[in-house]
């Protein structure tokens with residue numbers, strides 16, 4: 475294995491196998507980046523110039539990026555922290571959010587808290603668990619689990635440190651959350667030396683621009699509304715657009731058409747405010763990409 479970042483201009487990209495794969499591939503696809511897979515092959519061809527891609531488990535992606543044999547890749551913030559990898563975060567995609575929590579069965583808890591006596595913690599996240607235990611002054615022994623961590627209590631451990639998304643697995647195993655250790659989501663990260671290589675840096679920055687444009691677009695919608703001349707300023711005032719809205723005169727001086735990309739989350743209040751201010755014929759449509 476190489477011990478430093480690859481030196482040719484080709485960027486070595488690591489894509490996740492497992493949980494995070496679907497959303498990462500959809501993000502790339504929405505950015506117009508096509509991946510072609512061979513049956514059971516882990517080296518898809520990628521349509522974006524300057525890249526070659528390989529599929530790895532997220533935990534290995536962190537290792538390979540830290541070692542410098544891959545330049546850039548997708549991994550969970552949890553495993554980056556767990557491995558103490560010194561990587562540059564290029565993008566928090568916000569995809570596949572999870573919480574890393576400490577949880578225990580009611581029989582282990584004293585007034586809803588972990589006991590003062592020494593106890594046993596099962597976890598895949600040894601470093602994160604140890605740090606959390608020390609920070610909270612707990613006296614505990616850590617057992618390394620390899621999945622199915624929730625089944626350890628009460629016989630094989632008192633408590634667990636594990637990730638949770640919907641909470642269904644904790645509930646099904648009768649475990650209660652006692653603390654949150656960290657929050658995690660899918661990040662795009664790079665080996666620091668890969669960003670010192672001018673050609674690679676430019677290639678990587680182009681990828682980041684494309685992906686960010688999709689993530690930004692997902693948070694916004696395009697709203698178009700017709701406004702009588704007398705209401706124009708009142709409607710424009712409530713539009714939280716990116717710069718200034720586009721305003722076009724309607725035929726026969728029938729008012730104006732106003733168009734703006736607005737945060738999707740603001741839409742319910744915005745529609746009410748536009749109607750109150752005299753806007754009509756509101757059309758809302760999706761946006762594929764927003765490139766600044």
Ligand SMILES: Nc1ncnc2c1ncn2[C@@H]1O[C@H](COP(=O)(O)OP(=O)(O)OP(=O)(O)O)[C@@H](O)[C@H]1O
Nearest residue numbers: 491492493494532549550552553570572637639658
């Ligand atoms: N619902 C989820 N459950 C587990 N991990 C998730 C979930 N959503 C995102 N992740 C993230 O996926 C990464 C681990 O991916 P991986 O494919 O190894 O998950 P896994 O379900 O534990 O896989 P496996 O069961 O094959 O070990 C971690 O960074 C984790 O935070």
Ligand SMILES: O=P(O)(O)OC[C@H]1O[C@H](OP(=O)(O)OP(=O)(O)O)[C@H](O)[C@@H]1O
Nearest residue numbers: 621622623637638639640641642643644
């Ligand atoms: O909060 P939830 O939506 O229930 O999801 C979280 C659970 O899913 C994952 O387990 P997975 O099914 O991958 O099995 P594993 O524990 O063997 O990795 C993870 O390790 C949690 O156990």
